[in-house]
Amino acid sequence: MLVVDDQATNIQVLYQILSSDYQVLMATSGAQALALCASKQPDLVLLDLVMPEMDGYQVCQRLKADTATRDIPVIFITAQTDESAEEKGFDLGAVDFISKPINPRIVRARVKTHLMLKAQSDLLRSWAYLDGLTGVHNRRFFDERVAAEMGRAIRNQTALSLVMLDVDFFKRFNDHYGHQAGDDCLRRVAKTLKNSLMRAGDHIARYGGEEFVCLLPDTNFTGAMQLAETIRRDVISLQIEHAQSSVAPFVTVSLGVGCKPEKIHGSANSLISLADTQLYKAKEHGRHRIFGAELTE
Ligand SMILES: [Mg+2]
Structure with missing residues (x-):
């Protein structure tokens, strides 16, 4: 998965929670995040909402606009608690929100759920491209x-x-x-x-x-x-x-x-x-x- 946050200390916290169970890539800017999504195709992105230059909304919008990255699920990490921020995130295609300060058990549970859903939808997508009789592509x-x-x-x-x-x-x-x-x-x-x-x-x-x-x-x-x-x-x-x-x-x-x-x-x-x-x-x-x-x- 990919963890994106402009603050290195925030990345550190998430890395410590997740790195024993998953392979964790890190990015400290929106541009870096987009490049890593294109080249590494992570199964999940934990995305900070507030970042300088390109914010989380913009990063999510770009990921969803590109056919190569649109199937990568995005969870926003945010200190903002107002509903309109969440609504906007869901409208842009995010699958979930996690609030700061980080609660390790909640992060682990949500990450586990969304990685499982991603694996299932990857499998369904691959079946849609297979010929049932011969097993080659259709x-x-x-x-x-x-x-x-x-x-x-x-x-x-x-x-x-x-x-x-x-x-x-x-x-x-x-x-x-x-x-x-x-x-x-x-x-x-x-x-x-x-x-x-x-x-x-x-x-x-x-x-x-x-x-x-x-x-x-x-x-x-x-x-x-x-x-x-x-x-x-x-x-x-x-x-x-x-x-x-x-x-x-x-x-x-x-x-x-x-x-x-x-x-x-x-x-x-x-x-x-x-x-x-x-x-x-x-x-x-x-x-x-x-x-x-x-x-x-
Ligand atoms: Mg930030």
Whole structure:
């Protein structure tokens, strides 16, 4: 958690109460607090209301206005006892108030409660971005993430690639082996994708029924094509029997690769539709193969 107060002695008091149970960061100004929230993502902020330059209200307002820090709960610490000060704090998004002078038992109890609530809401948020069947990310996660990664790739002039893939003749698979086998097949493909993607910044999402997408920051066209080939082979090596497939006796995938090169601008939508077009070509040309292209503008 982060403790913010312009008086070092006040920080000292809170530190002594909390540091044996929690990791406590400290800031003595609003500006410092905002920087630490952005870089360290604390689970809770204990925020002094009265500070020179930027007061607690302003700090809270800024935290709540930024999507990167808006989910960090804020408890105000204040010597003021009037209700209007509390009302204003709650209006700005604070979760609680603690009054000075500090009562150690009350501080411990409130901190414990709000850290537990934060852990629960973090868990709920993460579930909202997961695909229930396969355990990889869902379409919602991908849609938000691809836009953010495109913005970053344009700012930093780095490459950004997508690999879209589709299980070949999946409808026939379901019809022949049943939906339970179909679900199991998707789970195994998803697990294989996870294993194929080695880097921490890469993401896999289930894009539709039997369609998956890999989001690959900082990956150029060659790198993305190589990864697509790895995935193609890894899925074959699962050797999932598929008697109804026209291309092989086991489950295979078709893949489309789209890449935004370093110097090219572009948009998330143009990259998605490029990868989608390439996937369509791969299917048109007989499936179980890879087509890829780069954005040119
Ligand atoms: Mg103060």
